[in-house]
Amino acid sequence: MHSETSDLEPIVPKYHLRILSDEQLEDLKSATLQILDEVGIHCPSEKALDIYAGSGARVDHDTQIVKIPPEVVLDAMSHAPRFYTMGARKEAFDLNLDGTSLYCATDGCGTETIDFETGKRRYSTKDDCGKMALVSDYLPSIGFYWPMVSAQDYGNTAPLHELDASFTNTVKHVQSETLMGEEIAHYAIEMAKVIAGDDATMRQRPPLSSLICTIAPLAQDKEGMESALAFAEAGLPVGFMSMATGGSTAPATIAGTVAVADAEIVAAMVLMQMAHPGAPTYHSLMPGVMHPRTGAFVGHSRDLALAFVVGVELAHMWGVPTLAATGTEAETSGWESALGIASNLLLCALCGAETASGLGLRETCTLLTPEGLALDSEIYHAVRVEAAGLDTSSEELALDVIKDIGPRGHYLSHKHTRSAIRKLHFSELLDQPKEGGGFRDPIEVAYEKTKWILDNHRPEPLSDVQRAELNRILQAADRELG
Amino acid sequence: MTQGHHRSRYLLQGWQSAGDAGLGTALIQLCGAEVCGYLGMLDGSMLQIPEQLIFDHELCVDAYDYFQNFEFDEHDMALDVIKEVRPKSHFLRQKHTRKHIRDFRLSSLLRMKGPDGELLTPEAAALEEFKRLDASHRPEPLPEEAITELDRILVAAEREAESLIVKEG
Numbered sequence: 001m002h003s004e005t006s007d008l009e010p011i012v013p014k015y016h017l018r019i020l021s022d023e024q025l026e027d028l029k030s031a032t033l034q035i036l037d038e039v040g041i042h043c044p045s046e047k048a049l050d051i052y053a054g055s056g057a058r059v060d061h062d063t064q065i066v067k068i069p070p071e072v073v074l075d076a077m078s079h080a081p082r083f084y085t086m087g088a089r090k091e092a093f094d095l096n097l098d099g100t101s102l103y104c105a106t107d108g109c110g111t112e113t114i115d116f117e118t119g120k121r122r123y124s125t126k127d128d129c130g131k132m133a134l135v136s137d138y139l140p141s142i143g144f145y146w147p148m149v150s151a152q153d154y155g156n157t158a159p160l161h162e163l164d165a166s167f168t169n170t171v172k173h174v175q176s177e178t179l180m181g182e183e184i185a186h187y188a189i190e191m192a193k194v195i196a197g198d199d200a201t202m203r204q205r206p207p208l209s210s211l212i213c214t215i216a217p218l219a220q221d222k223e224g225m226e227s228a229l230a231f232a233e234a235g236l237p238v239g240f241m242s243m244a245t246g247g248s249t250a251p252a253t254i255a256g257t258v259a260v261a262d263a264e265i266v267a268a269m270v271l272m273q274m275a276h277p278g279a280p281t282y283h284s285l286m287p288g289v290m291h292p293r294t295g296a297f298v299g300h301s302r303d304l305a306l307a308f309v310v311g312v313e314l315a316h317m318w319g320v321p322t323l324a325a326t327g328t329e330a331e332t333s334g335w336e337s338a339l340g341i342a343s344n345l346l347l348c349a350l351c352g353a354e355t356a357s358g359l360g361l362r363e364t365c366t367l368l369t370p371e372g373l374a375l376d377s378e379i380y381h382a383v384r385v386e387a388a389g390l391d392t393s394s395e396e397l398a399l400d401v402i403k404d405i406g407p408r409g410h411y412l413s414h415k416h417t418r419s420a421i422r423k424l425h426f427s428e429l430l431d432q433p434k435e436g437g438g439f440r441d442p443i444e445v446a447y448e449k450t451k452w453i454l455d456n457h458r459p460e461p462l463s464d465v466q467r468a469e470l471n472r473i474l475q476a477a478d479r480e481l482g
Numbered sequence: 483m484t485q486g487h488h489r490s491r492y493l494l495q496g497w498q499s500a501g502d503a504g505l506g507t508a509l510i511q512l513c514g515a516e517v518c519g520y521l522g523m524l525d526g527s528m529l530q531i532p533e534q535l536i537f538d539h540e541l542c543v544d545a546y547d548y549f550q551n552f553e554f555d556e557h558d559m560a561l562d563v564i565k566e567v568r569p570k571s572h573f574l575r576q577k578h579t580r581k582h583i584r585d586f587r588l589s590s591l592l593r594m595k596g597p598d599g600e601l602l603t604p605e606a607a608a609l610e611e612f613k614r615l616d617a618s619h620r621p622e623p624l625p626e627e628a629i630t631e632l633d634r635i636l637v638a639a640e641r642e643a644e645s646l647i648v649k650e651g
Contacts, residue, residue: 017512019552031559042569065569218569248572251563252582255554260564289586291593302547302587310552329592330604346509347548386509 002458005171008093009140009381010101014389017350019309025317028255028262028310033070035218035263036270040067042219045226048271055274068270076270079277082319086144086237086355087205089171089195090460094205095143097321097354103143104326104345104380106136106373107361109177110149113368116451121367124149126158128368130165132360135373135450137170138457141380142373144173146211146357149368157477160187163208164470167195171459175357177211180223185210185230187477192236194469195462203235210238211284211323214264216249225271232272232279239282239323240268245297247290254303257287262314269320282355283318285311286325297364299329308344312351324348326358341376345383374446378429385425396420511549518542532616533608540591540608547587 020028040058043049043066053059056072086095095103113124116131128149136142147162154161159178166174179188188208196202210231212224231238242261244250250257262285269281287307288297298304308325315322326344341358348356358365359380360373401416411417428449429442462470510518520527521542522535563578573579594607602610624632 024552024554027554027559031561034561035564039565039568215570217564217567217571217573246586247579247583248574251560251573251576252579252586253554253558253560254552255558256560256564259559259561289588290583291588292583292586294593296593298588298593300589300592302544302589303585305544305547306550306552343544343548350512 002460003456005090005093005137005459006140008095008103008143008172009384010103010143011345011349011380011384011387012101013349013352013387015350015387016352017309017347018313019306019351020313025313028259028314029317031259032263032266033073035259036068036073036267037070038067039218039263040065041264041267042066042215043225043271044220045222047229048220048222048225051229051271051275066267068267073266073270076273076277077266077318077320079273080269080281080318080320081278082321084237084280084321085205086173086175086209087196087201087207088144088173089167089207089462091205093172095173095355099321099352099354102324102349102353103355104141104359105144105146105175105355105357106132106142106148107358107365108146108148108175110361110366110368111152112366113149114370116370116454123152124368125153126151126161126165129162130169131454132368132373133166133169133174134457134459135453137172137459138453139373139377141377141384142172142359143355144175145170146175146177148360148373150178154478154482156481157184157187157474159184160191160474160477163188163191164474167191167207167470168462168467169459173207173209175209175211177213179210179227179231180212180221182223182226182230184477184481185227187473187481189230189234189236190473191470192234194466194473206236206280208236209280210236212238212240212268214240214242214261214268216242216244216264217260218264218267220264220268225268228268228272229275232276232281235279237280237282238272239284240265241284241286241323241325243286243288243297245288245290246303247292248295250287252289254287254289254307257289258285258307258310258314261285261287261311266318269318282321282323283311283315284323284325285314287311299325299364305343306347309347309351309353312348312353316352321354324353324356326356329364330362338375338379342379342383345380346386349383349387370450371443371446374429374449375443378427378442378446381425381427511545533605533612536591536608536611536615537604540589 042064044064049059049061049064049066052066056069058067083098086097088094111124112121113128114121129147129151132148133145136145145166147166151158151161151165159176162178163174163176179185192206192208193199193202195207196205210228212228215221228238242264244257244261246252246254246257250260265283272279272281287304288299289301289304291298312322312324326341326348345356359376361367362369362372398416401414405411429445432440432445434440521538523529524531524534560578563576567573567576590611591604591607594602596602
């Protein structure tokens with residue numbers, strides 16, 4: 001027996017926000033083109049260097065610096081699809097990135113877990129990754145799943161075991177951010193093909209996508225880029241995120257930081273289009289600033305408030321979808337965690353982001369807590385309802401009811417109240433009555449909700465054939481890469 | 483003219499208060515409200531917690547920044563500095579960094595250290611800030627005549643209120 005997975009509830013904004021003028025976007029585009037042409041990108045992959053060189057870039061094989069003329073950048077980017085579908089194990093959960101809706105993912109790649117039973121902090125495991133995939137499958141706020149923590153009990157093949165735990169426990173799209181290297185990427189692609197059923201379906205409705213981080217300033221990782229090329233060849237979406245940090249790996253100004261970050265992302269997307277024109281790709285800007293006292297990456301600076309949404313507009317200027325970053329650096333679920341997620345998510349949604357990630361982890365995306373995802377999911381729904389606008393139809397305005405009641409009456413016994421009150425969005429975490437009066441702590445309620453989901457929700461399982469095939473792939477990978 | 487509000491229903495400062503107030507503050511500004519109130523209170527504006535006003539102040543400053551124009555010029559883009567630094571290096575030793583690193587406006591509640599050098603939680607930092615303000619900030623006082631006049635009004639009001647209580651009793 002399995003339980004049904006609830007329909008997705010994406011954020012569908014009814015009103016929109018524009019941060020940058022056309023002129024400002026052109027200025028940033030021009031800065032990126034100038035950086036790529038005059039400064040270039042460091043690329044340590046011979047395979048990638050050959051592709052760049054064969055497509056019009058100026059490549060110095062000794063220094064591994066690639067300089068890309070503006071016309072080459074623009075020509076390559078003209079092949080990138082603006083809209084596409086990220087598929088799911090079940091078609092009803094496919095994500096149509098058509099610009100009307102924002103789908104949100106969990107945060108991912110955490111390294112530690114607050115044990116759900118003992119409450120003690122420990123390294124994360126494959127089982128944790130699977131449990132959170134199951135919780136994500138249940139929550140309609142989660143459009144797709146980033147393996148939330150790393151399967152540290154599986155050594156070199158951990159990323160594949162994270163995929164296995166994910167595909168097993170959710171019917172939704174899975175996006176990995178840990179597949180580094182061509183070999184491991186090929187195993188992951190094989191796993192995606194098992195989920196999709198065949199190559200054509202995998203290309204049409206890819207159940208797996210990948211996110212690769214660039215290295216600031218202006219550098220790429222060999223393993224990351226070769227993994228990305230394998231994904232692009234297979235027709236699986238692959239995106240690039242820059243976490244350029246103002247003051248250390250980028251200039252100590254926000255515009256300078258955005259310029260470095262955008263150049264890194266565009267250089268990688270250009271490589272994908274040179275190698276596999278039309279390959280689905282996406283742009284993800286997650287800048288920070290250096291804390292002057294500690295040197296730490298700070299993602300929640302007042303100056304950065306708009307930089308995240310500027311990333312959304314830059315992606316659209318380059319003609320690709322975006323993955324907006326909405327995570328939190330907070331150490332615990334509290335004031336800071338709610339603040340960061342609420343405002344970033346709302347602004348990115350209003351600017352038209354197609355996808356976002358960052359729900360559920362603490363300590364700058366490294367720590368899994370039992371209550372985090374349920375709490376962040378609640379904020380997601382608050383944003384979803386706020387962004388959906390206000391229905392002012394006559395049924396909602398209820399003028400006849402207001403006339404009926406008149407001054408100093410009440411609406412408690414009115415028929416309209418009985419039907420309308422059920423349509424209001426009440427939280428499962430807030431305003432939960434406490435014995436003796438008052439309300440329960442939402443954090444405690446969120447913990448209980450997570451436990452309930454883990455005990456009761458059973459997503460549709462993989463078929464026996466799929467299960468056997470995934471096991472075979474994992475065994476081969478463990479033998480060859482482990 | 484309209485007045486927005488961003489109050490929190492929740493009894494304790496923390497997750498719920500930031501979630502409520504963060505969204506409220508941003509949307510109020512987006513829609514062009516002229517003034518915004520209800521800062522510093524919890525539990526449906528019934529409960530005052532000293533450090534809550536510090537939290538809400540932080541949210542307001544964030545929201546003001548969201549809707550400032552994202553202005554930048556050639557100097558901000560620092561293309562000459564980027565060209566000088568080149569790929570795979572760092573900006574730590576650049577004059578431009580020295581000049582501008584202090585311009586970043588970091589939160590006064592996040593990543594703050596206490597007297598013992600340990601990181602403070604935002605809640606603890608807000609309480610420390612409240613205590614500092616309470617102990618040190620003294621707004622410009624009213625003129626002596628105004629204080630005398632206000633005292634006179636209050637004495638009269640209290641006398642009259644007492645007489646009303648006597649009559650009703």
